[in-house]
Amino acid sequence: MEVSKIHLRxxxxxTLVAADLFDDIADEHLAMWERSWLPAMxxxxxxxxxxxxxxxxxxxxxxxxxxxxxxxxxxxxGQQGFAIVCEERLQGxxxxxxxxxxxxxxxxxxxxxxIEFLAAAPWNRAELIRERExxxxxxxxMRVAVEVxxxxxxxxxxxxxxxxxADAFYEKCGMTSxxxxxxxxxxxTYFEMTAAQAVHFCTV
Amino acid sequence: MKDRMPELPTPPSRRTMTLxxxxxxxxxxxxxxxxxxxxxxxxxxxxxxxYQMIDKxxxxxxxxxxxxxxxxxxAELMLL
Amino acid sequence: xxLNIPREWFEKHIAADDASDAIAGFPxxxxxxxxxxxVPPITFGAFVSLLRRRESLSLAQLAARAEIDVSELQxxxxxxxxxxxxxxxxxxxxxxxxxxxxxxxxxxxxxxxxVGEEPVPYAAHSANIGELxxxxxxxxxALVRELNARE
Numbered sequence: 001m002e003v004s005k006i007h008l009r010x011x012x013x014x015t016l017v018a019a020d021l022f023d024d025i026a027d028e029h030l031a032m033w034e035r036s037w038l039p040a041m042x043x044x045x046x047x048x049x050x051x052x053x054x055x056x057x058x059x060x061x062x063x064x065x066x067x068x069x070x071x072x073x074x075x076x077x078g079q080q081g082f083a084i085v086c087e088e089r090l091q092g093x094x095x096x097x098x099x100x101x102x103x104x105x106x107x108x109x110x111x112x113x114x115i116e117f118l119a120a121a122p123w124n125r126a127e128l129i130r131e132r133e134x135x136x137x138x139x140x141x142m143r144v145a146v147e148v149x150x151x152x153x154x155x156x157x158x159x160x161x162x163x164x165x166a167d168a169f170y171e172k173c174g175m176t177s178x179x180x181x182x183x184x185x186x187x188x189t190y191f192e193m194t195a196a197q198a199v200h201f202c203t204v
Numbered sequence: 205m206k207d208r209m210p211e212l213p214t215p216p217s218r219r220t221m222t223l224x225x226x227x228x229x230x231x232x233x234x235x236x237x238x239x240x241x242x243x244x245x246x247x248x249x250x251x252x253x254x255y256q257m258i259d260k261x262x263x264x265x266x267x268x269x270x271x272x273x274x275x276x277x278x279a280e281l282m283l284l
Numbered sequence: 285x286x287l288n289i290p291r292e293w294f295e296k297h298i299a300a301d302d303a304s305d306a307i308a309g310f311p312x313x314x315x316x317x318x319x320x321x322x323v324p325p326i327t328f329g330a331f332v333s334l335l336r337r338r339e340s341l342s343l344a345q346l347a348a349r350a351e352i353d354v355s356e357l358q359x360x361x362x363x364x365x366x367x368x369x370x371x372x373x374x375x376x377x378x379x380x381x382x383x384x385x386x387x388x389x390x391x392x393x394x395x396x397x398x399v400g401e402e403p404v405p406y407a408a409h410s411a412n413i414g415e416l417x418x419x420x421x422x423x424x425x426a427l428v429r430e431l432n433a434r435e
Binding site: 008016049064116119140151161204 | 295419423
Binding site: 076077078079098099109110111152153154155 | 239243249253254256257
Protein backbone atom coordinates (compact mmCIF):
# COMPACT_ATOMS: atom_id res chain seq x y z
CA MET A 1 0.00 0.00 0.00
CA GLU A 2 1.37 3.43 -0.94
CA VAL A 3 0.59 6.86 0.44
CA SER A 4 0.43 10.09 -1.53
CA LYS A 5 0.11 13.67 -0.35
CA ILE A 6 -3.06 15.54 -1.22
CA HIS A 7 -4.90 18.55 0.20
CA LEU A 8 -8.42 19.06 1.48
CA ARG A 9 -10.17 22.41 1.90
CA UNK A 10 -11.26 23.12 5.47
CA UNK A 11 -14.65 24.78 5.17
CA UNK A 12 -14.52 26.70 8.45
CA UNK A 13 -11.55 28.90 7.56
CA UNK A 14 -10.96 28.13 3.87
CA THR A 15 -7.43 26.80 4.41
CA LEU A 16 -5.86 23.89 2.57
CA VAL A 17 -4.97 21.01 4.87
CA ALA A 18 -2.51 18.25 4.01
CA ALA A 19 -4.01 14.76 3.85
CA ASP A 20 -2.96 11.23 3.03
CA LEU A 21 -4.27 9.27 0.07
CA PHE A 22 -3.89 5.49 0.34
CA ASP A 23 -4.06 3.34 -2.79
CA ASP A 24 -5.90 0.62 -0.93
CA ILE A 25 -8.82 0.35 1.47
CA ALA A 26 -7.04 -1.42 4.31
CA ASP A 27 -8.40 -2.96 7.48
CA GLU A 28 -7.47 0.15 9.42
CA HIS A 29 -9.66 2.23 7.10
CA LEU A 30 -12.55 -0.18 7.42
CA ALA A 31 -12.22 0.00 11.20
CA MET A 32 -12.48 3.78 10.92
CA TRP A 33 -15.48 3.41 8.66
CA GLU A 34 -17.21 1.24 11.23
CA ARG A 35 -16.24 3.42 14.16
CA SER A 36 -16.97 6.84 12.72
CA TRP A 37 -19.05 6.74 9.52
CA LEU A 38 -21.65 4.15 10.50
CA PRO A 39 -22.75 5.75 13.76
CA ALA A 40 -23.02 9.11 12.02
CA MET A 41 -25.09 7.52 9.25
CA UNK A 42 -27.41 6.00 11.85
CA UNK A 43 -27.90 9.38 13.48
CA UNK A 44 -28.65 10.93 10.09
CA UNK A 45 -31.07 8.11 9.33
CA UNK A 46 -32.95 8.64 12.59
CA UNK A 47 -33.13 12.32 11.81
CA UNK A 48 -34.54 11.75 8.33
CA UNK A 49 -37.21 9.47 9.74
CA UNK A 50 -38.14 11.96 12.42
CA UNK A 51 -38.49 14.72 9.89
CA UNK A 52 -40.52 12.46 7.57
CA UNK A 53 -38.13 13.03 4.70
CA UNK A 54 -39.19 10.76 1.82
CA UNK A 55 -36.88 7.81 1.39
CA UNK A 56 -35.70 8.79 -2.06
CA UNK A 57 -34.18 11.92 -0.55
CA UNK A 58 -32.09 9.95 1.92
CA UNK A 59 -28.38 9.50 1.23
CA UNK A 60 -28.38 6.65 -1.24
CA UNK A 61 -25.31 4.97 0.19
CA UNK A 62 -26.71 4.23 3.65
CA UNK A 63 -26.69 0.53 2.91
CA UNK A 64 -23.21 0.33 1.41
CA UNK A 65 -21.06 -2.24 3.08
CA UNK A 66 -17.58 -0.95 2.41
CA UNK A 67 -16.02 -3.89 4.21
CA UNK A 68 -17.68 -6.30 1.81
CA UNK A 69 -16.70 -4.22 -1.21
CA UNK A 70 -13.10 -3.76 -0.13
CA UNK A 71 -12.51 -7.33 0.91
CA UNK A 72 -14.01 -8.78 -2.25
CA UNK A 73 -11.82 -6.47 -4.34
CA UNK A 74 -8.60 -7.40 -2.57
CA UNK A 75 -6.03 -8.99 -4.80
CA UNK A 76 -7.97 -8.14 -7.94
CA UNK A 77 -5.92 -6.13 -10.42
CA GLY A 78 -9.09 -4.85 -12.05
CA GLN A 79 -10.39 -3.21 -8.89
CA GLN A 80 -8.61 -0.53 -6.96
CA GLY A 81 -9.62 1.02 -3.69
CA PHE A 82 -8.59 4.40 -2.31
CA ALA A 83 -8.94 5.98 1.12
CA ILE A 84 -8.30 9.54 2.30
CA VAL A 85 -7.22 10.11 5.88
CA CYS A 86 -6.84 13.57 7.38
CA GLU A 87 -6.30 14.48 11.02
CA GLU A 88 -6.51 10.76 11.80
CA ARG A 89 -10.04 10.46 10.43
CA LEU A 90 -11.32 8.74 7.34
CA GLN A 91 -12.51 11.47 4.98
CA GLY A 92 -13.47 9.57 1.85
CA UNK A 93 -13.28 6.27 -0.01
CA UNK A 94 -13.51 5.13 -3.60
CA UNK A 95 -13.49 1.92 -5.54
CA UNK A 96 -12.44 1.87 -9.19
CA UNK A 97 -13.04 -0.78 -11.83
CA UNK A 98 -10.46 -0.94 -14.61
CA UNK A 99 -12.16 -3.52 -16.78
CA UNK A 100 -14.79 -1.33 -18.42
CA UNK A 101 -14.78 0.42 -21.74
CA UNK A 102 -16.16 3.66 -23.06
CA UNK A 103 -19.68 4.07 -24.46
CA UNK A 104 -18.98 7.39 -26.14
CA UNK A 105 -19.20 6.97 -29.90
CA UNK A 106 -15.85 8.66 -30.52
CA UNK A 107 -13.96 6.39 -28.15
CA UNK A 108 -16.17 3.35 -27.98
CA UNK A 109 -14.45 0.22 -26.74
CA UNK A 110 -11.49 2.09 -25.28
CA UNK A 111 -10.70 1.36 -21.66
CA UNK A 112 -11.82 3.72 -18.90
CA UNK A 113 -11.33 3.89 -15.16
CA UNK A 114 -14.87 3.39 -13.90
CA ILE A 115 -15.82 4.76 -10.49
CA GLU A 116 -17.86 2.02 -8.91
CA PHE A 117 -18.30 3.61 -5.52
CA LEU A 118 -17.29 6.96 -4.16
CA ALA A 119 -18.32 8.51 -0.86
CA ALA A 120 -17.18 11.29 1.42
CA ALA A 121 -17.44 10.93 5.20
CA PRO A 122 -20.83 11.95 6.62
CA TRP A 123 -19.36 15.08 8.24
CA ASN A 124 -18.15 16.23 4.84
CA ARG A 125 -21.53 16.09 3.15
CA ALA A 126 -23.83 19.07 2.81
CA GLU A 127 -26.94 16.90 2.79
CA LEU A 128 -26.02 15.38 6.16
CA ILE A 129 -24.52 18.22 8.15
CA ARG A 130 -25.05 21.96 8.36
CA GLU A 131 -21.40 22.93 8.29
CA ARG A 132 -19.14 20.47 6.51
CA GLU A 133 -15.64 19.92 7.78
CA UNK A 134 -13.82 19.43 4.49
CA UNK A 135 -14.90 20.29 0.98
CA UNK A 136 -13.75 18.74 -2.26
CA UNK A 137 -13.44 15.10 -1.27
CA UNK A 138 -15.59 13.96 -4.19
CA UNK A 139 -13.77 16.07 -6.75
CA UNK A 140 -10.38 15.01 -5.41
CA UNK A 141 -11.27 11.35 -5.71
CA MET A 142 -12.37 12.01 -9.27
CA ARG A 143 -8.94 13.47 -9.95
CA VAL A 144 -7.44 10.32 -8.44
CA ALA A 145 -9.52 8.26 -10.86
CA VAL A 146 -8.16 10.35 -13.73
CA GLU A 147 -4.61 9.82 -12.49
CA VAL A 148 -5.12 6.06 -12.37
CA UNK A 149 -6.58 6.18 -15.85
CA UNK A 150 -3.50 8.02 -17.11
CA UNK A 151 -1.17 5.58 -15.36
CA UNK A 152 -2.85 2.66 -17.12
CA UNK A 153 -2.60 4.43 -20.48
CA UNK A 154 -6.34 5.08 -20.58
CA UNK A 155 -5.50 8.75 -21.23
CA UNK A 156 -7.54 10.06 -18.31
CA UNK A 157 -10.84 8.58 -19.48
CA UNK A 158 -13.20 7.85 -16.60
CA UNK A 159 -16.86 6.91 -16.21
CA UNK A 160 -19.47 6.78 -13.47
CA UNK A 161 -23.16 6.57 -12.71
CA UNK A 162 -24.80 9.47 -10.96
CA UNK A 163 -28.04 10.02 -9.16
CA UNK A 164 -30.01 12.73 -10.96
CA UNK A 165 -29.59 15.17 -8.04
CA ALA A 166 -25.81 15.05 -8.53
CA ASP A 167 -25.90 15.53 -12.33
CA ALA A 168 -25.10 19.24 -12.18
CA PHE A 169 -21.96 18.54 -10.18
CA TYR A 170 -20.53 16.18 -12.79
CA GLU A 171 -21.48 18.49 -15.61
CA LYS A 172 -19.65 21.29 -13.84
CA CYS A 173 -16.60 19.04 -13.66
CA GLY A 174 -16.72 18.93 -17.44
CA MET A 175 -18.00 15.42 -17.95
CA THR A 176 -20.25 14.31 -20.80
CA SER A 177 -23.65 12.97 -19.91
CA UNK A 178 -24.86 9.96 -21.86
CA UNK A 179 -28.26 10.36 -20.29
CA UNK A 180 -30.37 8.05 -18.18
CA UNK A 181 -29.01 4.53 -18.32
CA UNK A 182 -31.76 2.13 -19.38
CA UNK A 183 -29.91 -0.71 -17.67
CA UNK A 184 -30.80 0.84 -14.32
CA UNK A 185 -34.44 1.55 -14.90
CA UNK A 186 -33.40 4.92 -16.32
CA UNK A 187 -32.88 6.22 -12.80
CA UNK A 188 -29.14 6.77 -12.99
CA THR A 189 -27.29 9.06 -15.37
CA TYR A 190 -24.14 7.74 -16.98
CA PHE A 191 -21.23 10.18 -17.33
CA GLU A 192 -17.86 9.91 -18.97
CA MET A 193 -14.83 12.13 -19.20
CA THR A 194 -12.88 12.12 -22.45
CA ALA A 195 -9.11 12.41 -22.63
CA ALA A 196 -9.45 16.07 -23.62
CA GLN A 197 -11.83 16.78 -20.76
CA ALA A 198 -9.41 15.04 -18.40
CA VAL A 199 -6.54 17.27 -19.46
CA HIS A 200 -8.70 20.30 -18.81
CA PHE A 201 -9.88 18.96 -15.45
CA CYS A 202 -6.29 18.47 -14.34
CA THR A 203 -4.98 21.80 -15.52
CA VAL A 204 -3.65 24.12 -12.91
CA MET B 205 -2.31 28.72 -18.66
CA LYS B 206 -1.47 26.02 -21.19
CA ASP B 207 -3.33 22.74 -20.92
CA ARG B 208 -1.06 19.76 -20.70
CA MET B 209 -1.34 16.07 -19.91
CA PRO B 210 -1.31 15.34 -16.20
CA GLU B 211 2.08 14.22 -14.88
CA LEU B 212 2.47 10.48 -14.82
CA PRO B 213 2.19 9.06 -11.32
CA THR B 214 5.12 7.02 -10.00
CA PRO B 215 4.57 3.39 -10.92
CA PRO B 216 4.96 0.66 -8.30
CA SER B 217 8.05 -1.57 -8.48
CA ARG B 218 8.32 -3.63 -11.65
CA ARG B 219 9.53 -7.10 -12.52
CA THR B 220 10.44 -8.03 -16.07
CA MET B 221 9.44 -11.05 -18.12
CA THR B 222 10.08 -12.12 -21.70
CA LEU B 223 7.08 -13.28 -23.69
CA UNK B 224 7.40 -15.86 -26.43
CA UNK B 225 4.49 -15.45 -28.80
CA UNK B 226 3.66 -16.99 -32.15
CA UNK B 227 3.28 -14.77 -35.21
CA UNK B 228 -0.49 -15.01 -34.96
CA UNK B 229 -0.44 -14.09 -31.28
CA UNK B 230 1.87 -11.16 -31.88
CA UNK B 231 -0.32 -9.98 -34.76
CA UNK B 232 -3.36 -10.15 -32.54
CA UNK B 233 -1.53 -8.26 -29.81
CA UNK B 234 -0.48 -5.55 -32.22
CA UNK B 235 -3.98 -5.24 -33.64
CA UNK B 236 -5.51 -4.87 -30.19
CA UNK B 237 -2.84 -2.38 -29.26
CA UNK B 238 -3.78 -0.21 -32.24
CA UNK B 239 -7.53 -0.60 -31.74
CA UNK B 240 -7.41 0.21 -28.08
CA UNK B 241 -4.75 2.87 -28.31
CA UNK B 242 -2.72 1.03 -25.69
CA UNK B 243 0.87 -0.16 -25.72
CA UNK B 244 1.35 -3.91 -26.04
CA UNK B 245 2.30 -4.05 -22.40
CA UNK B 246 -0.88 -2.22 -21.44
CA UNK B 247 -2.93 -4.68 -23.51
CA UNK B 248 -1.36 -7.63 -21.72
CA UNK B 249 -1.97 -5.98 -18.36
CA UNK B 250 -5.60 -5.39 -19.23
CA UNK B 251 -5.95 -8.98 -20.39
CA UNK B 252 -4.55 -10.08 -17.04
CA UNK B 253 -7.06 -7.93 -15.15
CA UNK B 254 -9.95 -9.37 -17.09
CA TYR B 255 -8.72 -12.93 -16.82
CA GLN B 256 -8.25 -12.66 -13.09
CA MET B 257 -11.70 -11.15 -12.62
CA ILE B 258 -13.40 -13.76 -14.76
CA ASP B 259 -11.60 -16.49 -12.89
CA LYS B 260 -12.64 -15.15 -9.53
CA UNK B 261 -16.28 -14.78 -10.50
CA UNK B 262 -16.36 -18.24 -12.02
CA UNK B 263 -15.04 -19.63 -8.78
CA UNK B 264 -17.74 -17.73 -6.93
CA UNK B 265 -20.25 -19.63 -9.02
CA UNK B 266 -21.05 -16.92 -11.51
CA UNK B 267 -21.37 -17.41 -15.24
CA UNK B 268 -20.13 -15.13 -17.95
CA UNK B 269 -22.54 -14.29 -20.74
CA UNK B 270 -22.47 -12.28 -23.87
CA UNK B 271 -25.77 -10.61 -24.62
CA UNK B 272 -26.57 -9.25 -28.03
CA UNK B 273 -27.56 -5.60 -27.71
CA UNK B 274 -30.53 -5.65 -30.03
CA UNK B 275 -31.74 -9.24 -30.04
CA UNK B 276 -31.10 -9.76 -26.29
CA UNK B 277 -29.86 -13.23 -27.16
CA UNK B 278 -27.52 -14.59 -24.53
CA ALA B 279 -24.56 -16.81 -25.25
CA GLU B 280 -22.69 -18.28 -22.35
CA LEU B 281 -18.95 -18.10 -22.30
CA MET B 282 -17.89 -21.45 -20.93
CA LEU B 283 -14.86 -21.16 -18.74
CA LEU B 284 -13.78 -24.10 -16.71
CA UNK C 285 0.82 3.75 -6.87
CA UNK C 286 2.09 7.13 -5.83
CA LEU C 287 0.38 10.22 -7.18
CA ASN C 288 1.87 13.65 -7.70
CA ILE C 289 -0.93 16.17 -7.82
CA PRO C 290 0.42 19.69 -7.53
CA ARG C 291 -0.81 21.79 -4.61
CA GLU C 292 -1.83 24.48 -7.07
CA TRP C 293 -4.50 22.22 -8.47
CA PHE C 294 -6.17 21.98 -5.05
CA GLU C 295 -5.83 25.72 -4.56
CA LYS C 296 -7.53 26.40 -7.85
CA HIS C 297 -10.16 23.67 -8.03
CA ILE C 298 -11.25 22.97 -4.47
CA ALA C 299 -13.39 25.74 -3.05
CA ALA C 300 -14.79 25.84 0.47
CA ASP C 301 -18.21 26.61 -0.89
CA ASP C 302 -18.30 23.77 -3.41
CA ALA C 303 -22.02 23.15 -3.32
CA SER C 304 -22.29 19.42 -3.68
CA ASP C 305 -19.98 16.64 -2.63
CA ALA C 306 -20.36 13.78 -4.95
CA ILE C 307 -21.17 10.28 -4.30
CA ALA C 308 -21.19 7.88 -7.21
CA GLY C 309 -22.38 4.34 -7.31
CA PHE C 310 -25.46 2.32 -6.81
CA PRO C 311 -28.19 3.82 -4.71
CA UNK C 312 -30.42 2.07 -2.26
CA UNK C 313 -33.13 1.25 -4.71
CA UNK C 314 -30.71 -0.64 -6.90
CA UNK C 315 -28.76 -2.14 -4.06
CA UNK C 316 -27.20 -5.51 -4.38
CA UNK C 317 -30.11 -7.83 -3.68
CA UNK C 318 -28.27 -9.39 -0.78
CA UNK C 319 -28.91 -7.54 2.47
CA UNK C 320 -25.76 -9.02 3.97
CA UNK C 321 -23.99 -6.56 6.16
CA UNK C 322 -26.76 -4.00 6.04
CA VAL C 323 -27.68 -2.11 9.13
CA PRO C 324 -31.45 -2.31 9.53
CA PRO C 325 -32.98 0.76 11.16
CA ILE C 326 -34.63 -1.34 13.86
CA THR C 327 -34.14 -4.83 15.19
CA PHE C 328 -36.14 -7.75 13.84
CA GLY C 329 -37.86 -8.10 17.19
CA ALA C 330 -38.96 -4.48 17.16
CA PHE C 331 -40.22 -4.97 13.62
CA VAL C 332 -42.37 -7.95 14.60
CA SER C 333 -43.70 -5.95 17.51
CA LEU C 334 -44.73 -3.11 15.20
CA LEU C 335 -46.39 -5.50 12.79
CA ARG C 336 -48.30 -7.10 15.63
CA ARG C 337 -49.48 -3.77 17.01
CA ARG C 338 -50.54 -2.64 13.58
CA GLU C 339 -52.98 -5.56 13.57
CA SER C 340 -53.95 -4.75 17.19
CA LEU C 341 -52.97 -8.22 18.36
CA SER C 342 -51.70 -9.27 21.75
CA LEU C 343 -48.73 -11.59 21.98
CA ALA C 344 -51.04 -14.50 22.72
CA GLN C 345 -53.23 -13.71 19.73
CA LEU C 346 -50.32 -13.43 17.30
CA ALA C 347 -48.71 -16.57 18.68
CA ALA C 348 -51.97 -18.43 18.08
CA ARG C 349 -52.25 -17.16 14.52
CA ALA C 350 -48.67 -18.03 13.71
CA GLU C 351 -49.00 -21.36 15.47
CA ILE C 352 -46.00 -20.81 17.68
CA ASP C 353 -45.44 -20.67 21.44
CA VAL C 354 -46.11 -17.42 23.20
CA SER C 355 -42.73 -17.69 24.90
CA GLU C 356 -41.06 -18.04 21.52
CA LEU C 357 -42.78 -14.91 20.32
CA GLN C 358 -41.78 -13.02 23.45
CA UNK C 359 -38.19 -14.01 22.90
CA UNK C 360 -38.32 -12.92 19.28
CA UNK C 361 -39.73 -9.54 20.20
CA UNK C 362 -36.98 -9.31 22.81
CA UNK C 363 -34.42 -9.80 20.04
CA UNK C 364 -33.47 -13.41 20.45
CA UNK C 365 -32.51 -14.82 17.05
CA UNK C 366 -35.54 -16.76 15.81
CA UNK C 367 -35.77 -20.18 14.19
CA UNK C 368 -36.21 -19.94 10.43
CA UNK C 369 -39.40 -22.00 10.55
CA UNK C 370 -40.91 -19.51 12.95
CA UNK C 371 -39.92 -16.63 10.72
CA UNK C 372 -41.60 -18.43 7.87
CA UNK C 373 -44.81 -18.67 9.83
CA UNK C 374 -44.67 -15.03 10.77
CA UNK C 375 -44.11 -14.17 7.11
CA UNK C 376 -47.30 -16.01 6.23
CA UNK C 377 -49.32 -14.26 8.91
CA UNK C 378 -48.15 -10.80 7.86
CA UNK C 379 -48.05 -11.55 4.14
CA UNK C 380 -44.38 -10.72 3.74
CA UNK C 381 -41.83 -12.43 1.47
CA UNK C 382 -40.38 -15.21 3.65
CA UNK C 383 -36.89 -15.12 2.15
CA UNK C 384 -36.48 -11.40 2.80
CA UNK C 385 -37.91 -11.70 6.28
CA UNK C 386 -35.45 -14.45 7.03
CA UNK C 387 -32.54 -12.35 5.86
CA UNK C 388 -33.76 -9.53 8.04
CA UNK C 389 -34.07 -11.78 11.06
CA UNK C 390 -30.57 -13.10 10.50
CA UNK C 391 -29.11 -9.63 10.61
CA UNK C 392 -30.25 -8.91 14.11
CA UNK C 393 -27.61 -9.74 16.68
CA UNK C 394 -29.21 -10.93 19.91
CA UNK C 395 -28.96 -8.58 22.84
CA UNK C 396 -26.55 -10.24 25.23
CA UNK C 397 -28.65 -9.31 28.25
CA UNK C 398 -31.57 -11.29 26.96
CA VAL C 399 -29.83 -14.60 26.37
CA GLY C 400 -30.93 -17.11 29.00
CA GLU C 401 -33.46 -14.74 30.56
CA GLU C 402 -36.86 -16.12 31.50
CA PRO C 403 -39.65 -14.53 29.48
CA VAL C 404 -42.03 -12.48 31.59
CA PRO C 405 -45.40 -14.27 31.58
CA TYR C 406 -47.74 -11.36 32.19
CA ALA C 407 -46.66 -9.57 29.03
CA ALA C 408 -48.35 -12.16 26.90
CA HIS C 409 -51.84 -10.81 27.48
CA SER C 410 -51.04 -7.31 28.48
CA ALA C 411 -51.44 -4.16 26.54
CA ASN C 412 -48.39 -4.07 24.39
CA ILE C 413 -50.98 -3.32 21.82
CA GLY C 414 -50.69 0.47 21.86
CA GLU C 415 -51.60 2.16 18.62
CA LEU C 416 -48.69 2.97 16.39
CA UNK C 417 -47.40 6.53 16.36
CA UNK C 418 -46.95 8.25 13.00
CA UNK C 419 -43.22 7.65 13.10
CA UNK C 420 -43.72 4.00 13.85
CA UNK C 421 -46.26 3.66 11.10
CA UNK C 422 -43.94 5.36 8.60
CA UNK C 423 -41.03 3.20 9.57
CA UNK C 424 -43.14 0.07 9.37
CA UNK C 425 -44.54 0.99 5.97
CA ALA C 426 -41.08 1.76 4.66
CA LEU C 427 -39.64 -1.51 5.89
CA VAL C 428 -42.54 -3.52 4.49
CA ARG C 429 -42.15 -1.79 1.11
CA GLU C 430 -38.44 -2.50 1.18
CA LEU C 431 -38.90 -6.19 1.93
CA ASN C 432 -41.45 -6.53 -0.84
CA ALA C 433 -39.31 -4.59 -3.30
CA ARG C 434 -36.31 -6.78 -2.72
CA GLU C 435 -38.21 -9.96 -3.43
